[in-house]
Amino acid sequence: MRTFSRPGVSLTGLATALCGALALSAAPAQADSASDAAAAQIAACKPAQPCAHPLPVKVVIVSLFEIGADEGDTAGEFQLWKERRGLTMRIPFPQSFHDLYYNPETQVLAMVTGVGTAKSSAATMALGLDPRFDLAHSYWIVAGIAGIDPHDATIGSVAFARYAVDGDLAHEIDPREIPKDWKYGYFPRGTQGPNDTTTKVEPSGELFTINPSLERWAFNLTKTITLPDRPEIAKERLTFTGYPNAQKPPVVMEGDTLSAMTFWHGKRMTDWANDWVKYWTKGKGEFVTSAMEDTGVMQAMTYLDAAGRADRDRVLVIRAGSNFTMPPPGTDAASYLLRENEGYAGLEAAVENVYTVGSAVVDELLAHWDKYETTTP
Template sequence: MHFLNRLAVIVGACLALCLSGGAAHAQPAAIPDISECEPGGPCETPLPVKVVVVSLFEIGKDEGDVAGEFQLWKERRGLAMRIPFPQSFHDLYYNPETQVLGVVTGIGTARSTAATMALGLDPRFDLSKAYWLVAGIAGIDPEDASIGSVAWARYVVDGDLAHEIDPREIPADWKFGYFPRHTNGPNDMKGKPDPSGGEMFRINPSLEAWAYNLTKNIELPDSEAIAAERAQFTDYPPAQEPPFVLEGEQLSAMTFWHGKLMTDWANAWVRYWTSGRGEFVTSAMEDTGVLQAMTYLDNIGRVDRDRVLVMRAGSNYTMPPPGIDPATYLLRENEGYAGLEAAVENLYTVGSKVVDELLDNWGKYESVTP
């Protein structure tokens, strides 16, 4: 390389390091230019990716307004390189220095599955060693935690593949009219659940435990707004605590359900599919779609399924506090989740601890998964 050109590269790298606050992430010698590669088309030199941050939705613009799941990651992690992604819901954003890629799948299992599969099959990216961090808001069970709390999932369970009978027509001894396929009703717990149909996915236990232990002592900020909301949950001590980091399972279902009876169903559903090993904590929509696509992509060596983490932060409770009926509470929450701001902020705080550990010690984690 010509001396002046080399000098310019060194100065540019030093300037970027200073502007980023001195982050000591190992930098590649050069980042491939994929501008000539068509989306989904062949690409001789794909972009290397160390971490994929998976957001599910954004509110309004990607920057400068009310933050949804993606905005803080884009602004604070320097995801400034826009990459067209017409085969999915939202364009991609990339940081060439840290090799972090941000994807917004769109709401719902169908979009999350399609987006993950489209990204995994796109030859413009080398995802073979990438870690995937699914970071989204959720309903949270007041029996386990408070809004603003962040839960690392050990299991992700699907709540859509099922049999259903209208509750007004179910037998008298049935608690729910919704029950697993291949059973004789919600009281039939004799058979062992078979997750081969996509009803349950287990997160790599060692990776999840590593992420939880790395973040469990993070002190999450409190606020008057979420304190006032949780104070109503007088019968649920965990719901009244300030936000904290915990472990707990995620239930993915396309219906935005709500209420005490539905929360009881969710707990029973997760217990069944995890054979009693899991505890329902958060309710969302997209994560089984992401994990199903990752499973298929792993089969052809495009990604490593064992490098997926799922964390969800409570933006709202899955049931109302004592004295308020579910319909009233749900409709009020639809006007704006009480814990949205706390949830997206805490997702970034907790998730960044994991991302920074991976990047700062990439020489250790590139080949060996925690």
């Protein structure tokens, strides 16, 4: 069970004190000066209201959920970023799920959207339209955990998505009522069933393409990173006999993601996911990870780009496998799903590895910001 929290200390009273301190201070240290100035700057503006001096943001880290507290307990997707990237400045964000955290020295901002496409889309849109932030040149890195297809890789592996495909927009009838020649009871809108291969349907929210040059640049930058192996994931993957990629240690790879509000599981559902991604990408994509938020983020970014508030071509989607999308041979889907609900075998490895890979991208962007500010890789 996932639980969520919004801990932290409000900036309202702190910023008032900082404003006075700034007027009296003679020569604060560079980092303290940056922090004080940013605190005063953001405190002068109310959430979603006009702001004369918005905070500059170089990188937005998009986390989707956290477990318990933001620090000091079992880490979800957000915690390592907060602790290791110096994201100590809490910024109230009442129009969304979780407050924002910022490092005024590096100008990295992190958010937690909440689970599902509805929350991720709303949170991304809320941030993009908030005048307190200058997002004109920002890079957005969606960094989260996911189910992973054992045909392609093992848990702990990190995949850069080339495509984000939506799994919710569809027609559906109960599988117990499908015609005998139908493989699934779930099929694309506008078609005459899953066997209809002649009706041409153009994507309308079902498919989002990640900027190919940015995705390839980030993958090439990180593909040689050696991800640590762990006893718990080694034990789990050995049960996947007949799936050679699942039995290998974790790797950095390219692989596409399917977003759906339903946490689905099983071999038949994994077969459906592979077919669904191939259908919408016209055979160019390969289903590797199952998630719940990426198409929501990409839809919001598409609208924000059209409004001139953010750059859709500066979005990366990175997912690390925390669990398999189907059970190993000899285990039924229901039993395996219920066991996974008690704790993903690869959660710790996935959280650590997606941070390691994503952090390498952030480090490169910050180290050469003079180039990347105006030129997208």
